[in-house]
Amino acid sequence: MRVDLKSNAPKDGQPILTSPSLDLSILCCPYSDHGDLKQISEGKIVCELCGRQFRSVAGRPILFDESRSVFSSEEVEELTDVIQFPQNIGWRYQLRKALPAAAPRVTGLDLLAKNVGLLPDHPVVLVVGCGSTRECYAKMFPSAQLFLTDVTLQGDATAVCDGECLPFRDEGLDCVVVDQVLEHVVNPAGVVAEISRCLKPNGIVYSGVPFHAPVHGFPFDFQRYTPLGHRLLFRRFQELEFTITQGPVSAISLTLIGFFASISRNIWWRRLTSFTVRLLLKPLLWIDRRRTTPRGLMIPAASAFLGKKQQEGISTKEIILDWTAREHQHGRDRFLSHGSASDRNLGAGVITSDGIESG
Numbered sequence: 129m130r131v132d133l134k135s136n137a138p139k140d141g142q143p144i145l146t147s148p149s150l151d152l153s154i155l156c157c158p159y160s161d162h163g164d165l166k167q168i169s170e171g172k173i174v175c176e177l178c179g180r181q182f183r184s185v186a187g188r189p190i191l192f193d194e195s196r197s198v199f200s201s202e203e204v205e206e207l208t209d210v211i212q213f214p215q216n217i218g219w220r221y222q223l224r225k226a227l228p229a230a231a232p233r234v235t236g237l238d239l240l241a242k243n244v245g246l247l248p249d250h251p252v253v254l255v256v257g258c259g260s261t262r263e264c265y266a267k268m269f270p271s272a273q274l275f276l277t278d279v280t281l282q283g284d285a286t287a288v289c290d291g292e293c294l295p296f297r298d299e300g301l302d303c304v305v306v307d308q309v310l311e312h313v314v315n316p317a318g319v320v321a322e323i324s325r326c327l328k329p330n331g332i333v334y335s336g337v338p339f340h341a342p343v344h345g346f347p348f349d350f351q352r353y354t355p356l357g358h359r360l361l362f363r364r365f366q367e368l369e370f371t372i373t374q375g376p377v378s379a380i381s382l383t384l385i386g387f388f389a390s391i392s393r394n395i396w397w398r399r400l401t402s403f404t405v406r407l408l409l410k411p412l413l414w415i416d417r418r419r420t421t422p423r424g425l426m427i428p429a430a431s432a433f434l435g436k437k438q439q440e441g442i443s444t445k446e447i448i449l450d451w452t453a454r455e456h457q458h459g460r461d462r463f464l465s466h467g468s469a470s471d472r473n474l475g476a477g478v479i480t481s482d483g484i485e486s487g
């Protein structure tokens with residue numbers, strides 16, 4: 129059964145985005161029975177296996193396993209009309225766009241966009257934690273059946289669910305995007321396991337996480353990942369690409385903005401200090417743009433992983449060895465491109481506990 133969603137009215141000068149239809153045949157019950165879902169009235173959906181009922185607000189179903197999730201459908205429904213995400217319209221948006229970004233994501237979603245060719249012609253794509261990014265993903269996946277999900281109806285989500293109990297059938301998805309989300313979930317390994325369950329064999333995952341960023345999204349901010357920690361989280365996936373999306377300058381910028389915001393919560397003080405930091409550090413952002421490949425970077429602000437689902441997991445030891453080899457290869461490539469001296473000692477170094485190469 130398809131439930132047509134109301135599409136947003138086109139805004140002046142912007143392309144009309146085709147609104148995805150929500151296909152209940154791909155969705156399923158978020159409880160472990162994963163039963164078929166059936167629309168029984170405008171605001172109600174029922175699981176045909178366990179009989180549990182779920183709400184639906186304006187065609188957007190709320191599908192939590194409330195025995196496991198920290199979210200509840202009542203709360204989501206109550207907060208539907210409260211604006212949470214910055215709106216991509218109006219003078220404030222134009223002003224934000226005109227200001228230099230604190231930490232521009234250099235190659236994050238570009239990494240995904242340039243690999244869209246790995247997907248079939250009409251892929252089924254799930255975005256976990258979409259916020260208000262509908263336009264971005266609609267452009268990136270123009271021919272996809274796109275499921276935008278979040279734990280709230282305040283953004284662009286076409287269905288509400290929790291990453292730890294995804295309401296999708298086993299092996300039904302071609303691609304899952306989980307960008308700047310895993311730091312906000314209680315059990316990231318559980319979310320990755322769910323992503324793996326829902327992906328088809330050889331399905332593609334894109335993940336972006338911060339490493340050096342102030343606490344944000346209070347109170348839902350639970351962890352940070354080093355680049356290798358990020359890689360290890362996806363040990364059941366073959367690495368297609370790994371990128372540092374925000375480098376050391378972004379890390380300093382975010383830290384300074386967070387520092388000033390810690391001194392006073394006054395909105396004008398925060399705006400002024402944030403603007404000043406952005407402006408002062410903007411000339412240095414080229415450093416971040418050139419430092420997207422070193423895996424041993426000491427202060428990355430964020431990283432992105434693009435992986436392919438594999439039947440067999442890869443052992444932690446293999447991943448660490450592969451990681452080290454790639455970092456040495458990167459060092460070797462840089463060395464060779466900069467000079468003509470012998471490189472025979474490169475690759476034989478030992479990474480010490482403080483990350484400095486010796487030997």
Ligand SMILES: [Zn+2]
Binds near residue numbers: 158161162176178
């Ligand atoms: Zn059920």
